[in-house]
Amino acid sequence: MKPDDILRVAEREAEKQRAYKSRINVCCSSGCLPFGALQVLKAFESAIKEYGLEGECKVSRTGCIGTCSVGPVALIEPGGFLYQNITPENAKEIVKRHIISGEPVKELLYANEAFFKKQYRLVLRNAGRIDPLRIEEYIMVGGYSALIKCLTKMTPKEVIDEVIASGLRGRGGAGFPTGQKWNFVAREKATPKYVIANLDEGDPGVFANRTLAEADPHAIIEGMTIAAYAVGAEKGYIYVRAEYPLAVQTLREALKQAKSMNLVGENILETQFNFDIELRMGAGAFVAGEETGILASIEGRRATPRPRPPYPATSGLWGKPTLIQNVETLANVPLIILNGGNWFAKIGTPKCTGTKCFSLTGKVNNPGLIEVPMGITLREIVFEIGGGVPAGRKFKAVLVGGPSGGCLPESALDLPIDYESLTKAGAIMGSGGIVVIDDESCMVDTAWFFTDFCVDESCGKCVPCRVGLLKMRNILERIMRGEGRLEDLDLLQELGEYVRDVSLCGLGQTAPNPILTTLRYFRDEYIAHIVDKKCPAGKCFRLEAEI
């Protein structure tokens, strides 16, 4: 296919869609499926058939819209009416009243406008709005036009310059400038070069990358192909968790379609550019998401990180220059190419441009997947988008950055969200997990939970992470049993700093964060356990039972 053929696909698809007066987008992603999204989809389809509306209303299977706690949900266009908690029964009701009579079913509408008000959807631009299994719909909304622009009008250097101008930084957690990384790989002489899209999202309670892959797989594929063009790579791997079956299936289908349209593969769009993408599945190790852990895993070895340098940009897969980017980073790329780096740089803060997806969970009224501009405060996320903690409870802390993030107190809520501010407060951007904690939770217990996760997931290669973390967890357990000593707090602090400074990879370097931040902000609770032999939240049950 040539670029013009792709444009014609878009026109044909748009024409087809215009024939429908309305469209029902039923979310069928991992969040809504367990609530019976497929039955709802079927109910909508049969209702449309029953009323003879096949030519007027299109029922479409889409990805996640973000309101995961009130699923199954469906979005009806035009108008953007979002329905929640749909059952097969009220699906018919919705068709009857909304589609036929034109009167939205008020009692079933998602009333929480605040959830969307402060969001800014770039990465999730198509999530819940297009059918991820139909490449035509992605092309219709402007998909792959960024790739066409790169291949026909831009040199690889111009592509990199645009990304540098955008100020985009890696969304995998570390926040390294993306354009700079591309430059490193581009200037390497060795071939072949590789591009790896990291979709090994292993943190408990984090589901942003999964949602993206399920809702808009082509955004990842397009971003990856543009990256490959910029750095001169000819082979790519999407490294995805095997625990994400729907994401795997969606990506596989999307790749098949992209290959059939000559958007991936040899002589892409009849140019000289070749780039093939292969799907690789991880076997369930959290540490396989670490940059060098991925390399080992794709090469077929144990997913153990190795020291850098050499950096993957010079010596990555099989010793060749390799670009590794999180899928969220890659999904931003087509927009930067189409709208320009300067446009992107205006979103967010000057040092931290663009948006970030967060999985908002825990004791909050509106949990779900959100995308917000950088620089927004935690308070806005927790109390405006999230709607605050449930009635009758009191906000206590918010864990930012997944299991190796930091627990921040009320006083830190006005921090703007960017890589530097979070690190300074003791948290990290990490994978974008935000867990809201209320007064029912014990902070010692919370720190124990996340430390225990990291103990389980440590690869065991370096001493601080393998042994240091384990000892820290054991000290917490002693404190929770009521056998803690005040010296334990100093030892925890010393071990925490040691594990942070001495560990080999990012897992160990960040794993002490929950303990270090709770020691910093919630020391009283530790002291209550040790001196008063009391758990203020009443969680550490063995202690309570003994009294």
Added chain:
Amino acid sequence: MSGTGVVKLKIDGVEVTANEGETILSAAKRAGIKIPALCYLDGLSSYGGCRLCIVEVKGSPRLFPACTTPVSNGMEVTTDSPKLRKYRKMTIELLLSEKPHICAICIANGNCELQDLAREFGVDHLRVEREWKSQKIDLSHSFLVLDNNRCILCTRCLRVCDEIEGVHALDIKMRGKDSQIIIDIDDDWGSSISCTSCRKCARVCPVGAIYVRDEPISRTKNKDIAQFILLRRRR
């Protein structure tokens, strides 16, 4: 850059000339500066696991493992400081607490790199809880013994087996705190079909985890074996 492929740096204030691509550890060694290390061994690939060889590099808040960090021109390295000593001591404490290390019943007593380091860093007690649970001892081989109670997971044995002997009879199973050295696919050593019984694993083991039964440890151990064979091969 001063000349092709040569860099100048300072290690503990001493001006050192090194080859480009060389590690800090090897440059320091030539300059007569000793950096402690347990997983590193001349002649084997660098592993970066024990973290004892961490050093400070001027201009960076991070610590760098000397065994894997390449030298660069103008670099200023500090190999000893109160902070580094504190961290190294902690590493030794943690290693001693990880398994039931009992020197009195260890064949390597008096000939053990971990014991030497404990003495050097003044580790006379442990602040963290010790692990007393017994680990598996494999006595099935006719003369080689694998005692997991003493293993510090430095992987010198599996690297010497893989890189020098060319066999890869040893590997690690599980991960994290459950990591363990195994023979073949977790077989008994006595029934291993790949092990050539060359003893190199016992020769390089820094502790008493792999040893030759009924042989004085001083005769078994040979830290130079990997480098020696490598140099002979190149000749």
